[in-house]
Amino acid sequence: MKPEVDLIVVTHNSGSVLPVFLATVPGCANVVVVDNASVDDSVTLAEAAGAKVIEIEENVGYGSACNVGAASGNAPFLLLANPDLRFEAGAIEALVAAAAAHPAAAFNPRFYSGSRRRFRRWSRLLPASDFWHGAPPDHDCAIPVLHGACIFIRRAHFEQVGGFDQNIFLFHEDDDLSVRLRRAGVELRLAGGAAVDHAEGRSSARSIESGRIKGEAMGRSLVYVMNKHQMPLDVPAERYRTWFKLLWPHVLFSSARRSKLLGFANGLNGGPMNSFGKRR
Template identity: 70%
Template structure:
């Protein structure tokens, strides 16, 4: 198995992440222009480091990391994840039992369960109904924090869409895998802890950049898959969110919403250029 982790100023979380990776897993760190100690931490841990030199976006960096490996299974994971004991072994077992599938683990943030029930790219009839599953099963969409799939399937669908800088790249990959006849499944015995939102150091500036990327990506993937996006309605809902106390009192969240509003107006014709 090749493990690909994309970093951008991820030094604060990377060491703990790498300690949770079993020694037999080949780890490829693709660094998107970090200015902190990310590269030094990865090098000291013995990981292979690919320095992109600039922030080319999550999907593009994943493609670079995948191309640097040779294993039949590829694991894409965020650096703010921690693998529970036996998680990697459980992935390998699930892949052996279901050779025509891509997988998510069971994801927790502390004691809180994380499970993607829906995607903007799927009709409501295909959204997950009821409680999050605790057993192996087919799921509607993959959560991008941790994905395992066969290299042949990843190559068959052309990898991640490099036009998506950040956000909704997992939705897009999920749809294309489904269209190629690949099942999306939960590997229930694989457990991870995801300290969500902490892959990179937080600031109002980084939040603004992420919000803009989210807006642009939403416009792009909806048009790519032939779906209607009511942009005025998106704007109205976003402005209403500013009234929430947890937004009003936090600069980073306000900055992200402002970035999202700006990204909605840029549209897919603009390039998803490099960000710092």
């Protein structure tokens, strides 16, 4: 039986987490690994697990790589997932069932990080009136914004809005997609019967330099999406708050946190990137 789901996972030096991720994927999904110029064993591990592998010679960013993976298949559903996830039993089947019950919707599962629940209550691209107030929900319901670590969506809806914005290298691509889906009449929902464990921030190997680059990408993406959606952004105030955070004790004594904040401050200068640390 042909799988109903094309599962797209983007890797960049993700060998330390990829085997655990792949081991939790059931047979109802066709796995496509899009590798963003890894120098570790990500590709070898993916091939050994029987996944379809698409290698990209340079790191084009998360959203662009997802678009490449999505274009390579034709299953009616897309599952866009980070490699630092672990699917709980029945999660993907529950997402398919939720989509059958709500055909005009895109979905998140319930996110956990160990015993801690994770839930996106708001986005800077949404008015405060749309924010989620209260405890994270456990039941099927409408939500304000999708968490990009695991998005389940009909291929037709993804293609209708043009997929991820390829001008966004990393960060806020899920906010942007959420806004465009909402405008297109696609409801954003939580599939309460689906759960994943997310080792947040472990998709790629960590280093001080990678932290700086991710911080810069975050700053650039913030400026880009706020301008794109005509949302106010006081860049000088944003930069001031960032410099103030550098004085926090847990930042002051952490070179990794300092590096990421300094990268973010620099990224507020704006402009997309087409690879880690390189401007177009």
